[in-house]
Amino acid sequence: DQQVKQNSPSLSVQEGRISILNCDYTNSMFDYFLWYKKYPAEGPTFLISISSIKDKNEDGRFTVFLNKSAKHLSLHIVPSQPGDSAVYFCAAIRTGNQFYFGTGTSLTVIP
Amino acid sequence: DADVTQTPRNRITKTGKRIMLECSQTKGHDRMYWYRQDPGLGLQLIYYSFDVKDINKGEISDGYSVSRQAQAKFSLSLESAIPNQTALYFCATSEGSGREKETQYFGPGTRLLVL
Numbered sequence: 001d002q003q004v005k006q007n008s009p010s011l012s013v014q015e016g017r018i019s020i021l022n023c024d025y026t027n028s029m030f031d032y033f034l035w036y037k038k039y040p041a042e043g044p045t046f047l048i049s050i051s052s053i054k055d056k057n058e059d060g061r062f063t064v065f066l067n068k069s070a071k072h073l074s075l076h077i078v079p080s081q082p083g084d085s086a087v088y089f090c091a092a093i094r095t096g097n098q099f100y101f102g103t104g105t106s107l108t109v110i111p
Numbered sequence: 112d113a114d115v116t117q118t119p120r121n122r123i124t125k126t127g128k129r130i131m132l133e134c135s136q137t138k139g140h141d142r143m144y145w146y147r148q149d150p151g152l153g154l155q156l157i158y159y160s161f162d163v164k165d166i167n168k169g170e171i172s173d174g175y176s177v178s179r180q181a182q183a184k185f186s187l188s189l190e191s192a193i194p195n196q197t198a199l200y201f202c203a204t205s206e207g208s209g210r211e212k213e214t215q216y217f218g219p220g221t222r223l224l225v226l
Binding site for chain 1: 208
C-alpha cells in the first residue's frame with residue numbers, strides 16, 4: 001500500500017520558469033515531510049523539510065507547501081536551473097517511525 | 112570525504128551466492144538504515160538499527176540479514192542471492208528522534224546484479 005504518492009513520473013520545465021512537483025499522502029498521522037533530490041549514480045540528498053505545524057517552508061529557490069486538509073504537499077523551484085535536473089522524492093514520517101518515500105518525479109530543466 | 116560510504120559500488124553475483132554490502136559513516140549518527148530502490152517503486156526499507164544493540168525489520172526484510180558491528184558500521188547480507196534482488200541498495204543514517212534529527216542522509220548506493 002503506497003502511503004506516499006507522486007503521480008507525475010516526469011516533468012519538463014524551461015530554464016528560469018517555476019517547477020512544481022507534487023506529492024500526496026494517505027496517512028493523517030504523518031507529521032514531518034521531506035524532499036530529497038537524486039542525481040544519477042548518487043544517493044538521495046536532503047533538500048528541504050516541513051513540519052505539520054507549518055504550511056510553508058522556504059530555503060532560497062526552494063519552497064515546500066503543505067495542505068493538511070488535502071493531504072498534499074508540493075515543492076516549488078523558482079527560478080529553475082539546468083542543474084536542478086534530477087529525480088525528486090518526497091518522504092513522510094510519523095515521528096519515531098519509519099520513512100515512507102514516494103516513487104519519484106524526474107525533473108528536466110531545458111536550457 | 113563522504114560522510115556515508117558504501118562498498119562495493121557495483122557487484123555482479125550468481126544465484127545462490129552469499130554476498131555482503133557494507134556501509135560506514137563518519138557523521139556520528141546513532142541510527143542506520145538499508146533501503147532498496149527498484150524502478151517505479153521508490154525506496155523500500157529493508158532493515159534499520161537505532162543503536163548497536165537494536166535491529167529492526169523493515170517492510171521487505173525477507174531474504175536479507177544485517178549486522179551492526181559498531182556505531183559507524185552497518186552491513187547488509189543476502190544469504191542466498193536470487194535474481195529479483197537485483198536492485199540499487201542505499202544505506203542511510205540519522206541523528207536520532209525528533210523531527211529534524213530524523214532527517215536521513217544517504218550513501219552513494221550499491222548497484223547489485225544477480226544472474
